[in-house]
Amino acid sequence: MNWRRFNEKLGFGVLAACMLTVVFFLVVIFYDLVSKGGSSVSWSFLSQMPRNGMTEGGILPAIVGTFLVTVITAVLAIPLGMGCAIYLNEYASDNQATRIIRMAIRNLSGVPSIVYGLFGVVLFVQFLHLGTSVLASGLTLGLMTLPWTITASEEALKTVPNAYREGALALGATKWQAIKTNVLPYAVPGMLTGTILGLARAAGETAPILFTGAAFFLPFLPGSPLDQFMALPYHLYIMSTQHQAITEVRPIAYGTALVLVVLVFAMNLTAIILRYRLRGVRSE
């Protein structure tokens, strides 16, 4: 075998090995979760309150809590993030100030989530007197998601050809008309996809809700946005490290982890399907 062919094979082998390593861990994690948690997931597990010091029963309040918090996160992050991205990409001129703003937004996406959590305590829980609540947690997660939403939305706007904007302007459209009728329809699928991916990540976060509203155990569902709540990631943390009967609750912890992973996976899948669907409409 000559040297060039060997080199080709070596390159291919190294790259394939990288890919296999990633897939290997993904499969192992998923296999572990399903094999140890699959048996505890049932309809009653999903639909019942925890009982008997959380050693029995289901995880309904955690599912509901995570759902509500994610809704609030979406309500904050989607309009604000898209609006900000539209302003930055379509209206703001490219100068030193906007470059610094962009850089700051990118940097914000690298801020550790625990820092957002502590910031949420100061701003929402204490200063705005929202208390530890669904609302405070949702807003904290919303802030954390914003950099992702903005960046993804801006990227989506950049993929719309400039010819669409100029074409509309040349026909007597105002700038906003051009954006609304000839840019956004083609950018929104990408914007939504990025946003949903950000939300999926937020739904699985523990640190930001730790101090802002997630409860160790509540025997009821939150009745108002100002109530405390249980959440899947925090429940998982409690069940796997903080519970006194650690071995008894292990199956519940695995079940919770499985539900959380499936939930996040479902959100990502939604994003993919949405993108696929809307792209189909667009090129029709």
Add this chain to the structure above:
Amino acid sequence: MEKTKIRAEEFSFYYSGCRCLNSVTMDIRENTVTGIIGPSGCGKTTFLRSLNRMNDVVLGSHAEGKILLDGKNIYNPDVNVVEIRRRVGMVFQKSNPFPKSIFDNVAYGLRINGVTDKHFIRERVEKSLADAALLKEVEDRLHKSAFELSGGQQQRLCIARALAVEPEVLLMDEPASALDPTATAKIEELIRELKKKYTIVIVTHNMQQAARISDYTAFFMLGELIEYDRADTIFTTPSKKITEDYITGRFG
């Protein structure tokens, strides 16, 4: 001599410190085809885009002097740019149909200008497509995507789209540069037809094309208007040596 539709008066355009157009003065006459020729980077396109203020969107640019449309300076602060762009339509070098149906492409300009009467829109769309010599080829598939059309058809669709808002002037930036000879011939024939109703300004790289279709020809170089005259004069007895050198292909 025809009435002046657009007059550039000592018009200069600056972009990030460089002067792309230097004190251009010329009259564009109503219901004629004015061809703009010159080597790449001479300011042809910049001049064309100044006529409907499409250069406004270029960051870090500014204009000096006047562009008079029917005697009124379109660079006056009180002028409504949107209205100017409706009156002075534009067809771009690269055809840019929107990802919509053929019908919606042509109706776009009407809808954004507030027309809601469906009957009126339908009539105007068909008329514009007919004026752009495209209706016969697409009348059975008006609601199909504009992307299904060939390159030449797409460019005629863009012309129809510009015509639908009934502009007074039509600016064309090398509208046939990406088309094959047959499609180009169709566009040229169309331009000759359209000048009966519209004032047309066309930038072209193709000297034969300028000679074939334009009534007046302007030769630009390095941001200066070198020579401007009737097309037959420019192409037979240009008054400047440099114009002659360019049109005979000695450079450019």
